Amino acid sequence: MASGGTQIICQNCSSVTSAESVRQCADCERSCCHKCSQEPDESVSLFSTPRILCLRCFKNHREQDGILCCPMHPDRTLDLYCMTCEQQICCDCFILLAEHKRHTIDAVETVYRQKLLETVEKFRKIPQRLKLIDWDAIRQVDENLRIVQDVEQRILGDINELIRNRTAAMLGKTAEKKRVLIGIKEYVAQMELQNRQTLEQIRGLNTNDFLRQQEVLNERCERILKDVEQLQVQSVTWDDIQCDLIPSCTLEPIVINIPLDGDQMSKRIPFPVMDDCGIQWITICHVRTASIVMEMYPSQTMGDFNFRAVVEISHLNQTKVTYKTLSFREKLIPTELASLKELQIGGFLSKMGDIRLKIGVRSETIVEENNLLRKLLFDQRKAVGHSQMELAALKDQNFIQQGDLLRLNCEMKRLKEVHDEQVMAMKKEIKELKQTTDAARPASPVSSVGVPPPSPTEIDKQKLSCDMKRLQAKLESMRIAMKSMNPYAIGSFEIYRWSKETKFYSPHLASYDGVTIYVIVRPNFTDNNANVDAYICFSKGPKKRCQVFLEVLNEIEESNIREDRVFDFSKGTSFAWKSVITHYALTRDGGFLVNDHLKIKFGLRPLVE
Numbered sequence: 043m044a045s046g047g048t049q050i051i052c053q054n055c056s057s058v059t060s061a062e063s064v065r066q067c068a069d070c071e072r073s074c075c076h077k078c079s080q081e082p083d084e085s086v087s088l089f090s091t092p093r094i095l096c097l098r099c100f101k102n103h104r105e106q107d108g109i110l111c112c113p114m115h116p117d118r119t120l121d122l123y124c125m126t127c128e129q130q131i132c133c134d135c136f137i138l139l140a141e142h143k144r145h146t147i148d149a150v151e152t153v154y155r156q157k158l159l160e161t162v163e164k165f166r167k168i169p170q171r172l173k174l175i176d177w178d179a180i181r182q183v184d185e186n187l188r189i190v191q192d193v194e195q196r197i198l199g200d201i202n203e204l205i206r207n208r209t210a211a212m213l214g215k216t217a218e219k220k221r222v223l224i225g226i227k228e229y230v231a232q233m234e235l236q237n238r239q240t241l242e243q244i245r246g247l248n249t250n251d252f253l254r255q256q257e258v259l260n261e262r263c264e265r266i267l268k269d270v271e272q273l274q275v276q277s278v279t280w281d282d283i284q285c286d287l288i289p290s291c292t293l294e295p296i297v298i299n300i301p302l303d304g305d306q307m308s309k310r311i312p313f314p315v316m317d318d319c320g321i322q323w324i325t326i327c328h329v330r331t332a333s334i335v336m337e338m339y340p341s342q343t344m345g346d347f348n349f350r351a352v353v354e355i356s357h358l359n360q361t362k363v364t365y366k367t368l369s370f371r372e373k374l375i376p377t378e379l380a381s382l383k384e385l386q387i388g389g390f391l392s393k394m395g396d397i398r399l400k401i402g403v404r405s406e407t408i409v410e411e412n413n414l415l416r417k418l419l420f421d422q423r424k425a426v427g428h429s430q431m432e433l434a435a436l437k438d439q440n441f442i443q444q445g446d447l448l449r450l451n452c453e454m455k456r457l458k459e460v461h462d463e464q465v466m467a468m469k470k471e472i473k474e475l476k477q478t479t480d481a482a483r484p485a486s487p488v489s490s491v492g493v494p495p496p497s498p499t500e501i502d503k504q505k506l507s508c509d510m511k512r513l514q515a516k517l518e519s520m521r522i523a524m525k526s527m528n529p530y531a532i533g534s535f536e537i538y539r540w541s542k543e544t545k546f547y548s549p550h551l552a553s554y555d556g557v558t559i560y561v562i563v564r565p566n567f568t569d570n571n572a573n574v575d576a577y578i579c580f581s582k583g584p585k586k587r588c589q590v591f592l593e594v595l596n597e598i599e600e601s602n603i604r605e606d607r608v609f610d611f612s613k614g615t616s617f618a619w620k621s622v623i624t625h626y627a628l629t630r631d632g633g634f635l636v637n638d639h640l641k642i643k644f645g646l647r648p649l650v651e
Contacts, residue, residue, distance in 0.1 A: 067096040114139075123153040233266060292318055293354055293400035300329050300382065300395040314341075317403040319414060324539055325401060333381050338403065339373035341538050346371070347414050348406035353379055356398040358389050369406060443529065468505075530554070530591065530645030537563070537640040552646040556583035557611070559590065561644050563622070573621040574628060578644075580615040587612070587649040594623045595641040597633035608649055 052075040065074055074096045110120045110130065118132035126145040136142050244252065244259065294315045301309060309329035314322050321340055328335040338351060351368040368377055385391045405411035533552030548561040558581040565574055578590055588611060593604040609617050628634050 067099055070096065070099055072096055121150055123148050123150050125153070237266070291352060291402040291404035292316070293352065293402040296327075296399050296401060298327055298329065298334070298397050298399060300334075300391065300397065315401055315403060319405075319411065319418060321403075321418075323403050327379075327399075328376065332383065334379045334385075334397075335376045336368075336379050336401075337374055337376040338370075339539075344372060344414075345417065348410055349374075350404055350406050352402045352404065354400040355380065355385070355390050356400070358392055364388075364390070439529070530647045532643065532645045533560070534641070534643040535561070537642070538638070540635060540638045540640050541565075548642075548644070551581060552644055553583070554588075554646045555648055557586070557588055557646060557648065558582050559588075559644075559646050561592070561642070563642060574623045576619040576622045578609055578617045578619055580611045585611040585615075589647050589649050591645045592619060592622060593643045593645075594634060595643060597636060601633055603627070 052073065055075065066072070067074060112118045112120055112132035112135060115132050115134045118134050120130035120132055122131050122133060122136055123129075124131050124136075124142055124145050124147055127142065130150060131142060131147075136147055240259070240262065247255065294313075296311075296313055298311055299309075311327045311329065313325055313327075315325045315338070316322055321342070321344070323338050323340055325336065325338045328337075336351075336353070348369065348371050351370065351374055353366045353368070355364040355366070357363060364380075366379060368374060380390075382391070385397060391397050405414055531552045531554035533548060533550045535546075535548040535550055537546050543565070546563045548563075551558050551560050553559075560579050560581055562577040562579060563574065564577070576592060578592075587608060589606060589608050591604060591606040593602055596602050603623050605619075605622075607619065623634070628640075634640060
């Protein structure tokens with residue numbers, strides 16, 4: 043025991059106290075003074091010693107037991123509840139602090155039971171409220187369904203009325219054309235009868251009578267020919283069967299935003315339109331200072347066919363629409379659709395500057411569409427035939443390459459076996475020569491005069507080294523041959539409308555052994571010396587080293603520009619390919635840009651190491 047005069051420092055508050063008043067915490071075993079020690083509220087018997095705890099361990103015990111201590115008075119528990127402030131307090135807070143005086147105070151347990159009952163009562167009301175909401179929702183759904191059914195019946199009635207009116211109009215036009223055709227047929231029969239009678243009269247005339255009546259007969263023939271030319275029957279057009287409710291061609295909706303600022307009233311909006319024949323039309327709307335101008339051109343060569351563009355401009359409240367048709371051949375040159383002032387006055391232009399259009403393309407007549415479909419079918423069959431021939435050629439080439447690869451594998455296997463046998467024989471000979479040399483070596487030291495001749499072992503080593511180099515050269519040549527026989531997976535795409543401000547994505551992919559890539563072509567024409575750049579992009583498959591080629595096609599095959607590179611897709615999924623073709627070669631040299639069309643081909647194959 044320490045003497046009574048010994049001074050000890052408390053490990054909690056660092057105060058100096060006598061050794062007799064120092065206690066030890068039962069949990070952390072730290073020395074603490076009387077102020078820093080507490081006895082937990084637990085029963086102590088005559089045969090047990092009370093556990094002494096420091097303030098920190100005492101607070102931890104309280105928190106583990108679920109008893110909260112007051113943050114302002116740590117030795118007090120929050121056993122009171124201030125109803126005015128709606129917070130838990132201790133008895134010292136209620137007595138000592140002025141902010142809780144004259145407030146309504148109650149025990150925490152009492153407040154807990156009261157609020158628990160209130161919460162349970164609220165939760166009991168939730169199912170009743172849900173039932174009311176459910177009943178109201180069912181009633182509202184039934185009401186909405188009834189309204190929708192009424193509107194549906196009214197719309198169907200309007201549609202049936204329109205169909206009946208249009209059918210009656212079409213039947214009237216058909217009957218009228220039928221009457222005209224019957225009249226033409228009767229007139230033709232009458233003219234044929236008169237023609238036969240005239241010919242019989244001419245045959246019955248003698249020479250003098252024929253010469254006297256020749257002028258009259260010629261005038262009659264010219265009059266008959268003129269009447270016959272006027273009897274041509276017009277072909278059936280789409281206007282004969284069109285309907286305001288159901289248009290005769292598919293219309294693509296588009297919303298154009300017109301800048302409200304007059305300084306920025308120049309805008310170019312491109313978008314594709316697909317017609318009923320499966321032809322994609324590149325449509326461009328130019329928003330200019332006072333009007334909207336539209337141009338269209340097909341994505342493929344169409345030939346000498348007549349088309350008609352249908353434009354529908356919708357009113358803001360959908361009460362009326364404005365139709366406009368534009369006839370053209372092959373492609374539609376820039377043509378004015380409407381004036382911005384008229385659109386704004388007529389209520390077609392919103393406050394935000396939006397205008398809703400529906401645009402479609404169709405053949406000029408049904409006969410034109412029939413001929414166009416026949417041409418497309420013929421071209422499709424021709425393309426399928428070429429594809430089948432190319433596929434058959436590729437299959438034959440693949441079969442031949444597989445045979446060559448099998449023969450190369452057999453040859454490599456045989457050469458490896460020969461190489462292993464030669465190596466084993468060389469090792470055996472070297473071992474025998476070494477044993478023979480060791481047995482025949484003299485005991486006297488080697489003379490220092492001159493260089494001793496090479497031993498048979500060194501000669502064999504040199505020979506073996508030469509054989510190894512020759513075998514490695516042969517294996518390298520075989521690897522090069524296999525690499526040259528490894529075919530590419532080919533992908534290609536054609537840029538139909540070349541523009542120096544647009545990125546072009548290849549619609550076709552190149553896939554080999556699971557590795558799939560596509561190409562992005564981007565013009566970079568900042569000056570006349572700039573180049574066309576490309577990006578090789580990884581799509582899917584195992585990421586490994588691959589060899590990729592990119593080729594810009596020319597009308598003259600010998601003038602194609604091609605370059606091969608190696609990309610490691612395990613280190614990235616997109617690689618830039620600079621300087622695919624120079625600006626000078628693209629615009630100056632002939633054969634690359636034909637009617638703003640640019641053809642590019644690319645290929646992929648795994649790299650043979």
